[in-house]
Amino acid sequence: MKNILFRLMAFSSALILLCACQDDDSYEDIPVNEKFDFKIPDRFPEIKQDINSNYPTKWGVALGRKLFYDSRLSKDNTISCSFCHEQQHAFTHHGHDLSHGINNLEGIRNAPSVQNLIFQTDYFYDGASNSMQMLSVVPIHNPVEMDETLPAIVAKLKQDPEYVKMFRAAFENGEVSSSNLLNALAQFMTIMISADSxxxxxxxxxxxxxxxxxxxxxxxxxxxxxxxxxxxxxxxxxxxxxxxxxxxxxxxxxxxxxxxxxxxxxxxxxxxxxxxxxxxxxxxxxxxxxxxxxxxxxxxxxxxxxxxxxxxxxxxxxxxxxxxxxxxxxxxxxxxxxxxxxxxxxxxxxxxx
Amino acid sequence: MKQNIKAIALFLFTTSFLISCSSDDTAAIDENTFGEAQLYFDNGVNGDKLILGASYTNSNNERLTINRLNYIISNIIFIKSDGTEYVYPKNKSYFIVSEESGINTINLTDIPAGDYKQIKFGLGVDNQRYLEGETAQQEFWDYATSLDMVWTWSTGYRFINFEGTFTSDSNPESINFQVHQGSNSATDNYREIMLNLPTTARVRMGDKPSIHIIADANVILDGINKIKLSDNINQAGTSAAIMGGENLVKIAANTQAMFKVDHVHNGSGTEH
Amino acid sequence: MKKLLILFLLLNQTVNAQFKNLLSDQSSLTDAYFLDDCDACGCSASGGSMGFNSMLSEKFIGVRYMYQKYQSRDGVFNNSPWIDENFNTVQLWGRIPVSSKMDVMVLAPYHFLNREKMTDSQSLSGLGDITLLTFYNLHQTQNDTATFHHKILVGGGIKVPTGVFNNKNNGSINPSFQLGTGSWDYNLATEYIVRANNFGLNTTLSYVFKTENHKNYKFGNQFNYGSTLFYTILVDQLQLVPQIGVAGETYQANQEFKEDVPYTKGDIFFGKLGIEAGYRKFSAGINVMLPINQNLTGGRVEADYRLAFNINYIL
Incomplete structure (x- = not known):
């Protein structure tokens, strides 16, 4: 009798240990990433940006899209990119001659459309950036638009397990970092091609x-x-x-x-x-x-x-x-x-x- | 006779030491070993030590009080007397010297052992690197942001952030000046600077030569090109800003003469 | 008796000149501004340029105290602050004849050095480098009745690296703040003395060959010259010898790993003044040297003055 009890205890404790081991979150599977399939229109001029160093991937684009619509990119978490770049108006700010950003502060420019960016050499009306990967910095830093810094955004996103998962899936080093953030946005904007009018x-x-x-x-x-x-x-x-x-x-x-x-x-x-x-x-x-x-x-x-x-x-x-x-x-x-x-x-x- | 012998013996004894001396032969360099090196940027103004908050008058007859001097040093290369170069790995070759933060030293590791007679480095961030947008560069971006070394309204680095107050014949009352050297999408103002080392920097396993460089902040505005702050005062008359245009091209030419190696410490434990 | 006294005085002057050479080793060492190693004032401090004054006897043992003041630039700029450096040396010395024409001299210094940096103060004390010298009387006027008496001496010597030098005493301040040079140095000298009545003039030239030490540092070879005019006063058993003169030193550049080190060439020119007194078996003296012109280490080190006192016992 004692013998059987002992064996039963041993078996059940082993079972518990086995289950406990398998329950470890850190060994959760990272979804597989793959190249994003998009078409370059034949009649368009040549691509002006280096998209090979940051080629769009399934998870990179998904992450970039989520970020584009996320108001945590602004200081008081109210202004996202999509706030001034509305899809149904070809990513411009409908009806606004000048856009207003954080704290209702008004800028001096009209929000330009986000489309076909990889075929362009310079961005913004004054050419404040000539790099797809860096251009997001401009509205993020602008005190009348989003008034935020990259490290502060990263700190916010690190608190969100959904983002942590997506960054891990989208980038080789898996980190929630400023560079990955900019690259994800760049990947998303890369695939935004309008050529079916x-x-x-x-x-x-x-x-x-x-x-x-x-x-x-x-x-x-x-x-x-x-x-x-x-x-x-x-x-x-x-x-x-x-x-x-x-x-x-x-x-x-x-x-x-x-x-x-x-x-x-x-x-x-x-x-x-x-x-x-x-x-x-x-x-x-x-x-x-x-x-x-x-x-x-x-x-x-x-x-x-x-x-x-x-x-x-x-x-x-x-x-x-x-x-x-x-x-x-x-x-x-x-x-x-x-x-x-x-x-x-x-x-x-x-x-x- | 006895005394003479004694004398001769003594003389010989004394002079025998002349023959016995010998110096160590320089050991052959094992090229498979690595050592460290240090670049120390000692900031000055026209031969004097740069002291933030102190004033000086330049040859444009403008009296400047410097409150900030930060600059980016990048793409460091060590050159031997036969011209062979060791290019410090690019992804870790971007540094900022900041007088207000007390950052004057660049420590470099894993340099192939050798005798180096020249160094080359860039002032600023090269355009290619900036456009590559690699991951490591973004971390440098955050670091640069923390030291006020990025443009605010456009993307790109400030290669030099030189600020303070000044008076001149046009403005007897002191007003601010800001000189921000950098590239923009129209002009590439990145320049490489080559410096000779007065004595060889000997990099060996366990040895860390320290290269003591003097930087002259005065040449930024007062070099081969003379740039007057009073020509760049804003309409309201409240400050002078030099952040774009032809002035930056002139500054890029001036700063070719901004650095000079004063001396090289060899051996270990020679840090400042 | 008078003749003998004068002779001793002249011999003293000779050795005086020799020591001056060796002390000038010290100043050459201060020129090593940026170096790892001692080029130090204090190192050899065989220290005679202040004046050797055993005028009464060529055979003696004595103690000499020397003080040297230097200022060096703490930094590479035109307005870098000057730091005071104080070198105190207590030296045992002796001069022993080995034949009628030959003498051997030994100098053993012990140093106490200190300086005030911007951030802290530093001090060092210990045995310095020991010096050994030999002198040979080449020619001497034999005729006592001649108006002018001439004497020519030649000599040579070595300095042994018995003083410790420490790599850590380096940086942008004068790293000659050391007890020893770490190298064996060799010296050749010649001296010419001419006297008439109670006056005498002693002229000395010497050249110091320096070698590379175990840190691959070699100090520049050095040339010394000097001339002293002196006058002897006799009052019963007391003798007084006031003296006045000039002295100078020039240095070649130092070398590290056989490369010339910048800012280490230099030269300096002194005026000197002193007086000695002797009574029976003892003598004492005081001597001061003041720079008239100098250009040491490209202006980054300045010699202030040198002072020496000594007391000797005649063998």
Whole structure:
């Protein structure tokens, strides 16, 4: 009798030990990561960033997306990237000429769209960054946007087991670190490619790409008057130009000169991509024009010969681009064909918070 | 006779020591061993020691009170007399010298044993490195942020953070100045600097030569190019800022002459 | 008797000059500004440039106390602060004739060094380097009635590294703050004395060859020169010998691992003043040296003054 009892005790204690060992969290499986499959559109210009050093992976992109929508990236945990970059408006701040960030502080610029970034060389209207991996630092540090630092964000995220798990899955060293954070955001932004608008279907001869005669006329006018700056299928030539906007004395925004310090760069701003322009009102670096109509009215009648005005706007007797009303309407019709409805609805770029 | 013999014997005894002396032969260098080295940056202004809070007048007739001098030293290379180079591993070759934080010493390890006659280093962060965005660089970014060595409104490093107050003929009242040297997406202001060592730095297993470098903060604005703070006062007249444009290109040329090796301590335990 | 006294006086002057050479070893050692090793003032301190004054006898044993004051720059800048360095040496010395024309001299110093750095003060004490010298009387005027009496001596010697030197006493302050040089050094000298009536003029030249020590450090070879004018006063059994002169030293650069070390060349020129008194079997003297011109270690070390007292017993 004693013998059996003893054996039973031994067996059960062994069983308990075995179970206890298996219950250790630190040996939990790290999900397998793999390269993210995304397509580079054929007609786009060459990729300008080095994406091979931070090639998008399944978990890297998932992590980047979660971060993009996470307001913990701001000092008081209220402002996320998605706050000013809203998907349904092609990642711009709907209706806002200037964005407001933390503590309702207002900035001096209009939120640019986040799309097709890997085909661009410089970011922000003044070229404050030329690196995909580093650009997130700018709004994070800006005291009127997120007013936060990378180490502080990292400290917050380390408290969240979900993030700890995702960082481990996404990066080889598995750490919740500033570099991994920036890289995850960069991976997410890398895959944000917009190339399925009506215009794209038209040039690819796909169904849904039938242009009306007005749109065709608009395309023709665009090629003649706009494509010298809004060039290629990403509709920007990545350059900084002064398009003759009269300076807003309240904002006193010197544009590119702020970054380079060269007086020849005063009042020059980055040529933005016109993709999805129908959705990204208001327009210009300070959001001064509420409609595409007013933009074109500016180009025909409002261009001022300010310091460093671009020579391409000085080809006629009057500065700017002469356009009749009919021409403007055709151009607007064309510009609307640049709207990519799949881009603004793609679940890949959305995260429910 | 006896006395003469005694004299001669004594003379011989005395002079025999002349022959007996010999010096150690320098041991052959075992290239498979490694040692350490140290770079000590002794900050000065125009030949005087830099003392934060003290004033001096430069050749532009501006009187500066320096309150901050921080700079990034990177990409260190040790060069032998035959020209062969040892490139310190890039991922650990970024350092900051900060006078206000008392950080003046760079300690380097695992250097192949050898006799080095020159060193080369970069002032700032090279563009390639910055664009590579490697993991190790981001940790340096955090470190640089803590020492005010990053731009605030654009991404990139400040290679030199040189701040204080000044007076000049244009402003008899003291106002702030800020000189932030660095690259931006338009200009690459990173420069490499080569220095000769007055005596050989002998790196051996167990030996750690200390290379004592003098840095002259004055040449930043008052070198081959003269840059006047009074030409760079803001519209409100409240401060002078030099953070971009042609001035940074001029500063990059000036700072080629900012460093000089004063001496090399050889042996172990020669740290300051 | 008078002749003998004068002779001793001159001989004393000779040895005086020799010691001056050896003491100048000390100042050459201070030139080693940045070095690991002692180039030290205090090291050899055979210390005679202050004046040797056993004027009464060429055979003696005595004790001499020497004080040297230096200032060195604590830093590499034009406005780096000056640090005071005090070198005190107590020296046993003796001069023994081995033949009618030859003498042997021994000097054994014991040092007490101290200095005030910016952060703390440092002191060192201990035995220094021992020196042995031989002198040979090459020529001497034999005719006692001649107006001018000439004497020429040649000699040589060695300094033995019996003093300890410590690697830790280095850094940007004058690392000649050491008890010994760690090296064997060799000395050749020549001396010319001419006298007339109660006046005498002693001129000495010497050259010191220095060797590399076990830390691969070699001090620069050194050339010394000097000339002293003296006058003898006799009052019963008391003798007084006031003296005045000049002395100078030049140093080649020091070398570490056979490379010239920057800022270690130098030179210095002194004026000197002293007086000695002798009575029966004892003598005493005092001597002071003041620099007139100097350029030591590129201006980073300055010699202030040197002072010596001695008391001898005549053998």
């Amino acid at each position: 009506k215009y794209d279907k038209y040039v690819r001869n796909e169904s849904g790409g039938n242009f009306s005669s007005q749109e065709l006329k608009g395309l023709e006018l665009f090629k003649m008057n706009c494509a010298s700056c809004h060039a290629t299928d990403i509709f920007t030539d990545n350059s900084f130009r002064n398009n003759g906007l009269p300076p807003n004395l309240n904002l006193n925004d010197l544009g590119r000169e702020t970054v380079t310090g060269f007086i020849e760069d005063r009042y020059k701003f980055k040529v933005p991509s016109l993709r999805n322009v129908e959705l990204t009102a208001p327009y210009m670096h300070d959001g001064r024009f509420g409609s595409l109509q007013s933009v074109l009215n500016f180009y025909s009648d409002g261009v001022q010969n300010t310091q460093n005005l671009d020579p391409l706007l000085q080809q006629h007797s009057k500065a700017g681009i002469p356009l009749t009303n009919e021409e403007k309407e055709a151009l607007i019709a064309f510009l609307k064909t640049l709207t990519d409805y799949e881009y603004i609805k793609n679940p890949l770029f959305y995260y429910k918070t």
